[in-house]
Amino acid sequence: MKQQDARTGVLLLTPTLVIVFAVVLVPLAWSVLIAFQRVRLIDVGRMGLFDKITLDNFARVFGSDVLWESLRTTVFYTAGSTFLAISLGLVAALALRKPFPGRSFVRAAMLIPYVAPVVAVTFVWKVLLNPEFGIVNSWGRKLFGWDDPIAFLSQARGEITLFGLDIPVPTALLTVIAFEGWRYFPFAFLFLLARLSALPGDLEEAATVDGATPTQRFRHIVLPQLMPVIAVLVVLRTIWTFNEFDDIFLLTGGAAGTEVVSVRVYELLTVQRNVGAAAAQSVLLAAVLVVLLAAYLWLLRRREGAKP
Amino acid sequence: MTWTRDRVERAVFGVLRPVVILFFLAATLLPFYYMLMLSLRPIEDLLRRPDSLIIDLGELTLSTYAEVLRPVTEGGQGFLSLLGNSAVVASASVVVALVIAIPGAYAVSRLEFFGRRQVSSLFLVVYLFPSIVLAIPLFVMLTRMQLRGSLIGLVLVYIAQTVPVAIYMLKNYFQTIPQSVEEAGLVDGLSRVGVIRRISLPLAMPSVIATGIFVFMIAWNEFLFALLFLVERRDQWTVSLGLAQLSGSIEVSTTVLMAGSVVITLPIVLLFFMTERLLSQGLTSGAEKG
Numbered sequence: 001m002k003q004q005d006a007r008t009g010v011l012l013l014t015p016t017l018v019i020v021f022a023v024v025l026v027p028l029a030w031s032v033l034i035a036f037q038r039v040r041l042i043d044v045g046r047m048g049l050f051d052k053i054t055l056d057n058f059a060r061v062f063g064s065d066v067l068w069e070s071l072r073t074t075v076f077y078t079a080g081s082t083f084l085a086i087s088l089g090l091v092a093a094l095a096l097r098k099p100f101p102g103r104s105f106v107r108a109a110m111l112i113p114y115v116a117p118v119v120a121v122t123f124v125w126k127v128l129l130n131p132e133f134g135i136v137n138s139w140g141r142k143l144f145g146w147d148d149p150i151a152f153l154s155q156a157r158g159e160i161t162l163f164g165l166d167i168p169v170p171t172a173l174l175t176v177i178a179f180e181g182w183r184y185f186p187f188a189f190l191f192l193l194a195r196l197s198a199l200p201g202d203l204e205e206a207a208t209v210d211g212a213t214p215t216q217r218f219r220h221i222v223l224p225q226l227m228p229v230i231a232v233l234v235v236l237r238t239i240w241t242f243n244e245f246d247d248i249f250l251l252t253g254g255a256a257g258t259e260v261v262s263v264r265v266y267e268l269l270t271v272q273r274n275v276g277a278a279a280a281q282s283v284l285l286a287a288v289l290v291v292l293l294a295a296y297l298w299l300l301r302r303r304e305g306a307k308p
Numbered sequence: 309m310t311w312t313r314d315r316v317e318r319a320v321f322g323v324l325r326p327v328v329i330l331f332f333l334a335a336t337l338l339p340f341y342y343m344l345m346l347s348l349r350p351i352e353d354l355l356r357r358p359d360s361l362i363i364d365l366g367e368l369t370l371s372t373y374a375e376v377l378r379p380v381t382e383g384g385q386g387f388l389s390l391l392g393n394s395a396v397v398a399s400a401s402v403v404v405a406l407v408i409a410i411p412g413a414y415a416v417s418r419l420e421f422f423g424r425r426q427v428s429s430l431f432l433v434v435y436l437f438p439s440i441v442l443a444i445p446l447f448v449m450l451t452r453m454q455l456r457g458s459l460i461g462l463v464l465v466y467i468a469q470t471v472p473v474a475i476y477m478l479k480n481y482f483q484t485i486p487q488s489v490e491e492a493g494l495v496d497g498l499s500r501v502g503v504i505r506r507i508s509l510p511l512a513m514p515s516v517i518a519t520g521i522f523v524f525m526i527a528w529n530e531f532l533f534a535l536l537f538l539v540e541r542r543d544q545w546t547v548s549l550g551l552a553q554l555s556g557s558i559e560v561s562t563t564v565l566m567a568g569s570v571v572i573t574l575p576i577v578l579l580f581f582m583t584e585r586l587l588s589q590g591l592t593s594g595a596e597k598g
Binding site for chain 2: 006009013015027028092106128132142242269283
């Protein structure tokens, strides 16, 4: 029976493995190979599998200032978006912890930004923030007395005046981070709310009896129990944001100081048609990701090991 | 009546809670309301009153929808046929992904075989891997095979991208089915495949539906691969790609594109609301345990 089950198991998994190998793993291996070759899109039809191996692409990619600029942008964008999405998700989950009439509707409504098509929501944001006819700018001028409309998505550097000081701010980058927080807080909210609902109530009741205030209960009892979920969310969101392409490409096209690494890979591939350089850049991205993934798997292992 | 810290905090949070809930509700729903409202106005009205959140009933129009859906030959934007493309691509992805993922998920959840753990890790890696890294070799391959501009290549990529997620969601559910039920079937002389077909699958039907809908949403919303594979062939565009390509052009008015956004978003939001409970459970099962 055991042997037969093992055979059946492998058999049942075969289609999955075949498609994952054919569409994911083999292309990835090939991508690494391309990174070490001089390939332009025009040569694609005529290239052999092991054409002259060279380090030119990496030399080019590492040698350009654009790489470091885009890496810096990516790190800032990733850290800001991850922090914002998870904090918002945590606040929302805490607010919805106790039942109230209409809670299930509110919960479902809050998930809409996460499930709606990215092309549609980025377009709505672009119109909302449009300097000419967007509602944000027209209200901003009417209610807050802005002198000029703010070009949220095309201004690389703006200035905020606080107490007479002019502080330079990366307008477009902050705007895409805000968008990211808006679009992905539901994801964090969903997981945190699930965990909150499953918390045993007795610890908190005991603390209440002992006279702990709501903030004390949150800090010493609820938060420590949420920490494992928050850790996993941080890793997941970091990985996904680090590789995010659609949102930035659709909102700004990578202009105005928002060119993250993935958008740069796309540029190299389609605009400059330099397949080799694009592959080298993406191999670099994948290398960073493997480190992050290893951290994630290590976290998972530790959690599994901690379980009784 | 003394003001202790506890009492102050309770009072403050008592007020804050509804404020926070309303804030989140407004932040998530207002952009979608704005989308709907602009889609029902002529562009001239928007330019004249950019700050209004209310539709002037005298200005209400459905012509934007007519224009966005009409075929290009009749002066429209051809979204009706693009919707057809998206529906075909998403449905094909769902069917094939489920046919592949159901047996795979059962194997991972129930059967002991060599390398089971490694297989699970492999799927996780595939699921978390950046699309853009994968895009390059696939783009080159399809260029070589002259498959660019065909929907078949796109469906293949979507299947590979969604099977790992589908397996993860289904696996969680298969694990909740009591072993004894299945063993009873085995004792009665059913084979393993017979057990899956007669016992496990009917029990898991709700989660199969939820998983299918999740795959549908991913395929319907996907943008990057559609852009890379189909951009030269307007008749093959998916509706997401269509909206993205047209929103960059000056010829199509903003309110018509808003109608297009509503048309794309509505099916997804409706599907989501119908299966929200199942989907949320399918995604977060495992999170409750901490």
